Amino acid sequence: MPEDTTDHPLLQNLNPPQMEAVMHTEGPLLILAGAGSGKTTVITRRIAWLIEEKGAHPGSILAMTFTNKAAEEMRDRVAQLVSVPVAQLWVSTFHSFCTRILRREGERTPVGRDFVIFDPSDQKSLMKQVLAELKMSEKQFHPRRVLEVISDFKNRCLLPEEAVEEALDPWTRKVLDAYTLYQKGLRNHRACDFDDLLLYTERLFRDDAMQQIYGDRFRYLLVDEYQDTNRAQYLLVQHLARRHHNLCVVGDEDQSIYGWRGADIRNILDFQRDFPEAVQIKLEQNYRSTQSILDAASTVIANNAQRLGKTLWTERGVGEPITFRLNDDGRAEAEWVVSKIQDARRFDRDIKIAVLYRANWQSRQMEEALRGANLPYKLVGGTKFYERQEVKDLLSYLRLIANPYDLQSFRRAVSSPTRGVGPTTLAKIEGAIPENGTALEGVAILLKAGELKGRAARELHRFVELFYRAANEASALGLAGLVRWTLHESGYLQMLEDEGTLEAEGRVRNLEEFLSAAAECESLGLRLSEFLDRVTLAADADQVDQSIELSLMTIHCAKGLEFPIVFVVGMEEEVFPNRQARETDEGLEEERRLFYVAITRAKAKLYLSGARRRRIMGTEMLGMPSRFLRELPEGALEHPIRWGTELYQAGQGAWTPERARGGSGASVATELTRIRSFFDKVRATAQVGSERETLPPASMPASELSAPSLPVPGEAWPKGTRIQSPRFGRGVITAATGSGEGLTYTIRFAEAGEKRIVARFGMLEREG
DNA sequence: CTAACATGTTCAGCC
DNA sequence: AACATGTTAG
Numbered sequence: 001m002p003e004d005t006t007d008h009p010l011l012q013n014l015n016p017p018q019m020e021a022v023m024h025t026e027g028p029l030l031i032l033a034g035a036g037s038g039k040t041t042v043i044t045r046r047i048a049w050l051i052e053e054k055g056a057h058p059g060s061i062l063a064m065t066f067t068n069k070a071a072e073e074m075r076d077r078v079a080q081l082v083s084v085p086v087a088q089l090w091v092s093t094f095h096s097f098c099t100r101i102l103r104r105e106g107e108r109t110p111v112g113r114d115f116v117i118f119d120p121s122d123q124k125s126l127m128k129q130v131l132a133e134l135k136m137s138e139k140q141f142h143p144r145r146v147l148e149v150i151s152d153f154k155n156r157c158l159l160p161e162e163a164v165e166e167a168l169d170p171w172t173r174k175v176l177d178a179y180t181l182y183q184k185g186l187r188n189h190r191a192c193d194f195d196d197l198l199l200y201t202e203r204l205f206r207d208d209a210m211q212q213i214y215g216d217r218f219r220y221l222l223v224d225e226y227q228d229t230n231r232a233q234y235l236l237v238q239h240l241a242r243r244h245h246n247l248c249v250v251g252d253e254d255q256s257i258y259g260w261r262g263a264d265i266r267n268i269l270d271f272q273r274d275f276p277e278a279v280q281i282k283l284e285q286n287y288r289s290t291q292s293i294l295d296a297a298s299t300v301i302a303n304n305a306q307r308l309g310k311t312l313w314t315e316r317g318v319g320e321p322i323t324f325r326l327n328d329d330g331r332a333e334a335e336w337v338v339s340k341i342q343d344a345r346r347f348d349r350d351i352k353i354a355v356l357y358r359a360n361w362q363s364r365q366m367e368e369a370l371r372g373a374n375l376p377y378k379l380v381g382g383t384k385f386y387e388r389q390e391v392k393d394l395l396s397y398l399r400l401i402a403n404p405y406d407l408q409s410f411r412r413a414v415s416s417p418t419r420g421v422g423p424t425t426l427a428k429i430e431g432a433i434p435e436n437g438t439a440l441e442g443v444a445i446l447l448k449a450g451e452l453k454g455r456a457a458r459e460l461h462r463f464v465e466l467f468y469r470a471a472n473e474a475s476a477l478g479l480a481g482l483v484r485w486t487l488h489e490s491g492y493l494q495m496l497e498d499e500g501t502l503e504a505e506g507r508v509r510n511l512e513e514f515l516s517a518a519a520e521c522e523s524l525g526l527r528l529s530e531f532l533d534r535v536t537l538a539a540d541a542d543q544v545d546q547s548i549e550l551s552l553m554t555i556h557c558a559k560g561l562e563f564p565i566v567f568v569v570g571m572e573e574e575v576f577p578n579r580q581a582r583e584t585d586e587g588l589e590e591e592r593r594l595f596y597v598a599i600t601r602a603k604a605k606l607y608l609s610g611a612r613r614r615r616i617m618g619t620e621m622l623g624m625p626s627r628f629l630r631e632l633p634e635g636a637l638e639h640p641i642r643w644g645t646e647l648y649q650a651g652q653g654a655w656t657p658e659r660a661r662g663g664s665g666a667s668v669a670t671e672l673t674r675i676r677s678f679f680d681k682v683r684a685t686a687q688v689g690s691e692r693e694t695l696p697p698a699s700m701p702a703s704e705l706s707a708p709s710l711p712v713p714g715e716a717w718p719k720g721t722r723i724q725s726p727r728f729g730r731g732v733i734t735a736a737t738g739s740g741e742g743l744t745y746t747i748r749f750a751e752a753g754e755k756r757i758v759a760r761f762g763m764l765e766r767e768g
Numbered sequence: 769c770t771a772a773c774a775t776g777t778t779c780a781g782c783c
Numbered sequence: 784a785a786c787a788t789g790t791t792a793g
Contacts, residue, residue, distance in 0.1 A: 069783085093783070096782080096783095117771050120782090194783050195783090261782060261783080359779060359780050359781070361780095362779090419769065422769045424769090536783065538783095540782075540783095554780090556780090556782070557781090557782090578779095578781085579780090594781085
């Protein structure tokens with residue numbers, strides 16, 4: 001390699017394979033990037049290299065990421081590396097990219113350009129209608145299951161008539177009938193579900209002219225997380241790459257964890273077959289984790305058959321051994337995790353920690369324990385903001401404004417707040433919808449004909465008028481103005497205010513938050529339909545904030561992230577590996593990859609835990625230890641595990657009825673001191689290359705650490721704290737719930753009695 | 769028509 | 784244990 005190029009700022013601090021990956025710009029390239037191997041750095045430098053060194057126009061580069069958040073971060077990082085504006089750079093998720101294309105070219109699809117995007121709950125209610133119409137019993141045809149099968153077809157780019165050969169049994173043939181009618185329903189609504197976005201776009205790109213236009217335009221393609229692409233995404237990429245073959249895919253077959261939504265691991269395994277001239281580069285040096293953590297990950301994943309094979313290595317030291325803790329039940333497990341977090345906090349007040357679990361329901365017990373200990377945390381995922389009832393209600397109005405064909409939204413909007421319209425009236429309205437017409441037109445026809453009476457007639461008149469007025473005033477009001485206007489004119493806000501309950505108050509707050517989201521999007525220049533797209537395509541992973549000290553999330557959500565300290569809870573059979581997944585070999589291999597992902601999130605210290613007893617769906621269950629514990633390398637755990645009457649040790653293929661070795665491992669103090677020294681080393685070497693690198697700040701004086709319950713802003717005051725409120729006078733905190741902005745105190749006031757007060761609004765002051 | 773209550777179902781992961 | 788759906792009383 002010539003001397004002068006290695007001096008290039010875009011190549012600084014890169015290892016040889018990383019450099020090669022950055023500089024390889026023409027022709028297909030497969031980058032096999034192991035966990036923590038500096039993948040993101042390579043991708044961003046490569047894009048910058050294309051622009052700065054190859055003179056590529058930013059608008060000729062298309063990069064696909066897995067989350068919107070990752071796309072945003074990538075664009076920011078590229079912007080810092082290059083001297084030209086990057087606004088024209090296309091960095092987005094597959095779904096956002098497809099939405100953008102369909103809004104532009106969509107008059108050629110069955111739903112036109114002004115479609116709405118159906119979320120899973122919209123899909124489900126449409127499917128229920130379909131099943132009812134076809135007289136298919138929901139007992140036999142679980143709506144969710146039927147949608148899953150349809151989704152599988154769509155992910156393989158098969159429309160109903162094309163799936164006939166695949167539908168061999170009578171059950172699947174009936175599902176195909178439902179599929180046909182379901183698509184018809186979507187067309188009538190002018191709606192796409194998530195899969196349609198990919199499917200329709202892929203169809204568009206089958207066209208030569210489209211390939212010509214977009215294939216020319218996007219001279220350089222880059223696909224991240226290639227191991228997680230499904231057939232539709234794969235074909236889409238093939239269409240776009242056909243002209244230039246300048247396709248760079250980055251992936252890691254060991255981190256493929258989305259098989260259940262159609263991801264096909266063969267896409268990455270077969271890349272060399274698709275592009276025989278492809279160059280393959282392996283990034284195997286890990287800049288993230290200690291040797292112990294890496295050893296554990298490698299040993300576990302070696303049990304999988306479907307691999308290309310990589311060997312991760314690190315220059316970091318051995319580090320701390322992995323700690324496993326067996327607890328009596330779920331509550332004890334959560335409390336143990338809390339105590340370990342507190343130990344770590346005492347030592348380094350804002351060290352970043354993540355608690356990871358297999359499924360969202362496992363977060364509850366963790367949350368309870370954290371609240372009990374007054375530890376602030378951020379829960380990622382679970383019930384999403386945009387899935388809350390009040391937000392969905394408001395959205396139904398906005399969606400109806402954007403697309404009056406959306407009958408699902410009509411139904412929702414018309415009965416929230418209630419307008420005296422029940423099933424009977426609703427059926428009448430739907431019967432009155434003209435061919436290719438909207439529900440609002442249907443109502444107008446009935447009103448004119450005098451077929452509606454009483455309260456329903458009065459309210460429906462206002463309701464229809466609301467939408468005519470909205471159409472007229474939308475542009476003058478602006479996005480946020482329109483949202484606020486809708487909130488008032490619909491009577492929705494009034495309804496909540498009339499309720500006067502604490503719950504209703506919370507809902508109003510959520511709607512206010514929604515309003516500020518709208519204002520933010522307005523300032524970005526988004527129009528209503530674009531705002532709605534963004535809302536619907538928002539993912540859990542998008543709300544990850546790496547500056548949060550303590551995060552709770554699923555392992556899926558944690559992919560691509562890293563934390564100094566990681567807990568993986570629920571290490572039991574049936575929980576992890578999950579009950580359904582462990583039934584097939586492929587399922588089990590995917591669970592193992594998931595465990596691999598979990599392990600490799602940790603930089604310095606990995607804690608694993610399990611529980612002997614756990615409440616699952618209300619009933620107490622006895623658990624067996626996860627088989628993955630057994631797959632850890634010998635000596636990875638400090639002690640053998642005694643579970644029930646049996647004894648069990650890492651690195652052994654089977655249960656062994658041996659005597660447990662006594663003694664406890666390192667004390668908390670020495671354990672944490674060693675983690676500290678790890679970080680000192682990390683800081684000293686300050687390597688580039690880890691994904692979303694965040695180094696912990698310098699430690700604080702011991703005197704500050706030992707002080708109990710510091711009045712940290714944003715942290716809850718303990719029970720018994722005396723406070724002063726401008727409205728109610730003096731009082732004492734008797735309880736606290738929620739956290740962050742939702743932190744709410746229950747306070748016993750000297751005069752006013754007991755009140756619940758939201759900390760953010762209460763203007764409370766601590767006394768004394 | 770609506771709200772409250774009773775019963776049945778789910779807890780796998782997500783764009 | 785939480786949620787969705789179905790039933791019943793007002």
